Amino acid sequence: MTASRPTSPASPPTASGTARRPSVKDVARLAGVSVGTVSNVVNGRTFVRAEARERVEAAIAELGFVRNATAKALRTGVSPLVGVAVLDLANPFFMEAATGMERRLNQDGCVMALSSTHSDVEEEARLLHALAGQGVRGILLTPSDTALTVAHEVVGRGIPVVLFDSPATPPDMPSISVDDQKGAELALTHLLGLGHRRIAFLNGPRRVRQARDRLAGVRRAVSLAARRSAGGAGRPASRRPSPNDRVDLVEIPLESFTANAARDRVHQLLLDAGIHAGPAPRPLPASFPTAFFCANDLIAFGAMTALRDAGVRVPTDVSLVGFDDIPMASEMSVPLTTIRQPMEELGWAAAEALFATADGAPVGHRKFLPSLVERASAAPPPDRPDQSGR
Amino acid sequence: MTASRPTSPASPPTASGTARRPSVKDVARLAGVSVGTVSNVVNGRTFVRAEARERVEAAIAELGFVRNATAKALRTGVSPLVGVAVLDLANPFFMEAATGMERRLNQDGCVMALSSTHSDVEEEARLLHALAGQGVRGILLTPSDTALTVAHEVVGRGIPVVLFDSPATPPDMPSISVDDQKGAELALTHLLGLGHRRIAFLNGPRRVRQARDRLAGVRRAVSLAARRSAGGAGRPASRRPSPNDRVDLVEIPLESFTANAARDRVHQLLLDAGIHAGPAPRPLPASFPTAFFCANDLIAFGAMTALRDAGVRVPTDVSLVGFDDIPMASEMSVPLTTIRQPMEELGWAAAEALFATADGAPVGHRKFLPSLVERASAAPPPDRPDQSGR
DNA sequence: CTGAAAGCGCTTACAG
DNA sequence: CTGAAAGCGCTTACAG
Numbered sequence: 001m002t003a004s005r006p007t008s009p010a011s012p013p014t015a016s017g018t019a020r021r022p023s024v025k026d027v028a029r030l031a032g033v034s035v036g037t038v039s040n041v042v043n044g045r046t047f048v049r050a051e052a053r054e055r056v057e058a059a060i061a062e063l064g065f066v067r068n069a070t071a072k073a074l075r076t077g078v079s080p081l082v083g084v085a086v087l088d089l090a091n092p093f094f095m096e097a098a099t100g101m102e103r104r105l106n107q108d109g110c111v112m113a114l115s116s117t118h119s120d121v122e123e124e125a126r127l128l129h130a131l132a133g134q135g136v137r138g139i140l141l142t143p144s145d146t147a148l149t150v151a152h153e154v155v156g157r158g159i160p161v162v163l164f165d166s167p168a169t170p171p172d173m174p175s176i177s178v179d180d181q182k183g184a185e186l187a188l189t190h191l192l193g194l195g196h197r198r199i200a201f202l203n204g205p206r207r208v209r210q211a212r213d214r215l216a217g218v219r220r221a222v223s224l225a226a227r228r229s230a231g232g233a234g235r236p237a238s239r240r241p242s243p244n245d246r247v248d249l250v251e252i253p254l255e256s257f258t259a260n261a262a263r264d265r266v267h268q269l270l271l272d273a274g275i276h277a278g279p280a281p282r283p284l285p286a287s288f289p290t291a292f293f294c295a296n297d298l299i300a301f302g303a304m305t306a307l308r309d310a311g312v313r314v315p316t317d318v319s320l321v322g323f324d325d326i327p328m329a330s331e332m333s334v335p336l337t338t339i340r341q342p343m344e345e346l347g348w349a350a351a352e353a354l355f356a357t358a359d360g361a362p363v364g365h366r367k368f369l370p371s372l373v374e375r376a377s378a379a380p381p382p383d384r385p386d387q388s389g390r
Numbered sequence: 391m392t393a394s395r396p397t398s399p400a401s402p403p404t405a406s407g408t409a410r411r412p413s414v415k416d417v418a419r420l421a422g423v424s425v426g427t428v429s430n431v432v433n434g435r436t437f438v439r440a441e442a443r444e445r446v447e448a449a450i451a452e453l454g455f456v457r458n459a460t461a462k463a464l465r466t467g468v469s470p471l472v473g474v475a476v477l478d479l480a481n482p483f484f485m486e487a488a489t490g491m492e493r494r495l496n497q498d499g500c501v502m503a504l505s506s507t508h509s510d511v512e513e514e515a516r517l518l519h520a521l522a523g524q525g526v527r528g529i530l531l532t533p534s535d536t537a538l539t540v541a542h543e544v545v546g547r548g549i550p551v552v553l554f555d556s557p558a559t560p561p562d563m564p565s566i567s568v569d570d571q572k573g574a575e576l577a578l579t580h581l582l583g584l585g586h587r588r589i590a591f592l593n594g595p596r597r598v599r600q601a602r603d604r605l606a607g608v609r610r611a612v613s614l615a616a617r618r619s620a621g622g623a624g625r626p627a628s629r630r631p632s633p634n635d636r637v638d639l640v641e642i643p644l645e646s647f648t649a650n651a652a653r654d655r656v657h658q659l660l661l662d663a664g665i666h667a668g669p670a671p672r673p674l675p676a677s678f679p680t681a682f683f684c685a686n687d688l689i690a691f692g693a694m695t696a697l698r699d700a701g702v703r704v705p706t707d708v709s710l711v712g713f714d715d716i717p718m719a720s721e722m723s724v725p726l727t728t729i730r731q732p733m734e735e736l737g738w739a740a741a742e743a744l745f746a747t748a749d750g751a752p753v754g755h756r757k758f759l760p761s762l763v764e765r766a767s768a769a770p771p772p773d774r775p776d777q778s779g780r
Numbered sequence: 781c782t783g784a785a786a787g788c789g790c791t792t793a794c795a796g
Numbered sequence: 797c798t799g800a801a802a803g804c805g806c807t808t809a810c811a812g
Binding site for chain 1: 411454456457458459460461463464469470471479480482485486488489492496501502503504505506519520521522523524525547548648649650653691692695698699717718721722723
């Protein structure tokens with residue numbers, strides 16, 4: 001009365017003609033052991049007798065058995081799936097980061113389910129719910145929503161969420177970010193060190209946090225430089241203020257972090273300075289900035305284009321510094337000096353934080369330091385005022 | 391003797407302090423119905439009595455019940471997870487395509503698990519095995535391996551695979567590709583129509599299929615044009631061969647489809663033609679190509695950079711046509727005329743093919759037609775030979 | 781060291 | 797129209 005190979009009335013539909021995938025039961029039968037032993041072998045339990053293990057391994061090989069991850073997930077309550085929700089799949093920054101996340105996730109046998117929120121709060125909510133319904137082991141999220149409402153809800157359901165590219169420090173979610181202020185400070189200090197004193201900051205829109213933080217960094221570098229020169233090695237009181245010490249900084253916020261916005265704006269700037277398009281080099285007025293710090297590489301790209309359209313040489317006439325170090329930065333017509341965000345490392349760290357939190361580590365908030373990468377687009381300023389008299 | 395709320399000896403570990411996620415059982419109890427009825431409501435079965443349905447819905451709302459997708463997958467044998475394996479996450483082409491895939495997948499309630507093979511056959515194999523072990527509903531694969539060995543194995547296991555950006559036509563896998571030959575033909579026909587007769591084809595390495603196909607298309611357009619002019623409206627036999635009809639085509643294969651490779655090569659070409667770097671426009675020798683067709687947009691970008699570095703104007707002195715229409719194409723210093731691959735549509739179609747195949751539709755191989763998008767980088771050729779005598 | 785059994789959370793014929 | 801029960805493929809105390 002043993003129901004060997006029972007035809008279950010509730011057996012799930014199988015693709016017609018496709019052989020059913022072998023299960024532990026099949027392996028157990030072939031190896032002449034119980035399913036528990038098969039499971040123990042599959043999970044590398046050391047106490048299995050060598051002889052039994054061998055028979056099981058042979059059976060596994062013969063049947064081509066592969067453990068059903070879904071069943072394992074249901075039984076153990078942990079899924080290998082990790083959801084990753086970024087703002088935009090087409091953005092190099094996120095894709096570099098995703099590469100890092102994937103590497104770390106794979107190391108722990110997890111699989112990355114990458115999707116995009118398109119910077120939309122509604123879409124973010126839908127995606128978060130869908131992922132939670134999937135029973136993912138965790139979610140790596142670049143939030144569009146500063147309120148983090150749905151994210152908190154998900155965490156409340158027991159699914160860890162780590163905030164990526166966000167400086168938020170909620171008590172229940174680790175976060176990974178880079179110090180935008182320090183990055184901007186680095187860029188400006190570099191330009192100042194090169195001798196630039198008339199600098200324009202081509203920023204993104206103020207409503208985005210990165211733009212605000214980078215502006216703060218720019219200002220900080222300028223005031224730091226002023227203080228340093230005021231309190232220099234000589235006798236501070238007697239030191240006559242040199243024209244070289246006064247920094248002329250202007251912020252120019254664009255409507256978006258794009259090449260087009262930057263190109264149009266710089267084109268206009270050039271027109272205002274009396275420089276019209278044309279490839280022949282012509283002298284820039286002394287009042288024109290000798291350097292542009294750009295809030296990201298795309299902006300730098302647009303600026304470079306506009307400058308070159310007008311016959312302005314980079315870096316001979318004007319220096320340029322970007323932010324991000326996307327792959328294109330080194331491929332621009334003049335390789336871009338920029339502030340590097342360690343994108344892959346950031347991604348790796350986010351995945352790391354997920355595992356750590358799941359293991360009960362306290363919720364941490366890591367802030368990475370960006371670094372300067374010097375290429376060809378920034379050089380000492382031209383000696384414009386003296387250029388005719390020399 | 392009813393074992394109400396049994397403390398299973400084998401209950402899975404739950405995160406400490408976290409409330410267990412409500413299950414159908416909890417909902418059933420609260421609503422005073424059986425779990426089967428809960429399931430029927432959740433699945434929108436129409437035969438459920440209105441009164442029962444309402445009670446169930448109320449209970450679902452009260453408990454915040456979300457169906458466990460893992461259990462559903464185990465029971466029904468179908469997972470909502472669809473694996474997507476592309477060559478490179480940082481490549482705009484794949485990311486645009488992924489956007490299309492995601493949209494179509496989401497429409498059927500599937501979630502995309504995107505990863506990269508880094509164009510490596512070994513990695514592809516590992517990834518395919520991992521995805522299969524996950525019990526994915528299907529896989530969208532851009533193959534690095536022309537043998538398709540692991541892919542066939544996966545299909546043999548009952549997991550449908552669709553080939554993306556591959557013209558292969560195996561009997562067991564649908565494929566989606568774009569007609570590279572036609573695309574190249576389109577580009578060349580455009581250039582020819584504009585009046586260009588001295589054209590350089592900046593190709594990628596011949597070992598990649600796309601490069602070979604695009605070369606074939608370029609050649610086809612040229613021979614078609616020759617035939618057409620030979621057999622024109624007039625008396626073919628009496629027609630004197632006009633210098634305008636002879637097409638001077640040269641293929642220049644690069645080592646990679648990158649901007650850097652293109653820039654270096656074009657820089658060298660310019661040097662060979664006696665043109666040295668410098669922003670001042672100078673006459674190009676008559677032998678210099680009046681147009682470059684580039685095997686992808688990145689190559690066009692590099693070529694544009696090198697040309698502009700030498701003071702060569704685009705399109706006044708030299709025309710440029712690209713291939714792909716990546717987002718950057720329209721942001722270049724002179725917006726690029728290019729051959730558009732319908733990237734999102736391709737991705738959508740791949741997902742579509744997966745569902746169709748799973749529904750038993752015959753394995754199809756769709757080939758998309760690329761299209762010309764005219765922007766600013768291509769114009770009629772300059773009248774170089776006459777330019778001094780005019 | 782190993783087998784038998786329970787149970788993860790669902791869905792689905794089947795009986796009523 | 798609904799309930800009771802089986803079973804998807806695993807893992808894991810428990811008994812031996």
